[in-house]
Amino acid sequence: MTTYYPVYLNLRGRRCVIIGGGIVAEGKISRLLDSGAEICVVSPDATPGIRQFVADGAVRWEERKYQHGDLEGAFIAIAATNVREVNQRIFEEANERGVMLNAVDDPPNCSFIAPSIVRRGPVTLAISTSGVSPALTRKLRESLQASEDLAWADLSGVMATTRACLREMGMLTSVDPERWQSCITPQLLAMAQEGREAEAVEMLLAGLLDDSQEFPLPLGEG
Helix, strand or coil: CCCCCCCCCCCCCCCEEECCCCHHHHHHHHHHHHHEEEEEEEEEECHHHHHHHHHHCCCCEEEECCCCCCCCCCCCCCCCCHCCCHHHHHHHHHHHCCCCEEEECCCHHHCCCEEEEEEEECEEEECCCCCCCCCHHHHHHHHHHHHHHHHHHHHHHHHHHHHHHHHHCHHHCCHHHHHHHHCCCHHHHHHHHCCCHHHHHHHHHHCCCCCCCCCCCCCCCC
């Protein structure tokens, strides 16, 4: 079994080519648009959803079958054709051009696989079984979405502001990681969820620093 290296990609402004115009291809588009990718769909036909993306100007559509050269300038590509022979040709071109390729449900013709995603605010959890069982991946995603532990993601704003304050003070790297963990408490989370982020930042900074040290107000305050 292949051992994959998990990674998050910055796709903003990068060309992504999707070969295929069916439901699977449509499902890939929303997340790619959220990532800021510039998307080109190559397919002789397309779902109403894809056609709407095109009409809105969010996606470009080449209304024809795949042909060699379609991956020129692409950063990543997705083959969603359900035709193994076509996927193989796309895979060969991707290898020639050094383009990362995901062939849906066709691991031998993939250079990367797309994980199942759980997202809350800026926090993203990626789940993969390395292609062994999509059903298990879905089960894990649904369990994590329902988990109370995911509520900790609501602290992301407080954590970001606190890090910015520490960076301004030149103390970001001097705080022991274990102190961060001990300061992330249910009380801190409750304050953030109640919209009391400024208070939460002050409490977190007080916990991370000696009481005798002064610290700046949260960014945007004062």
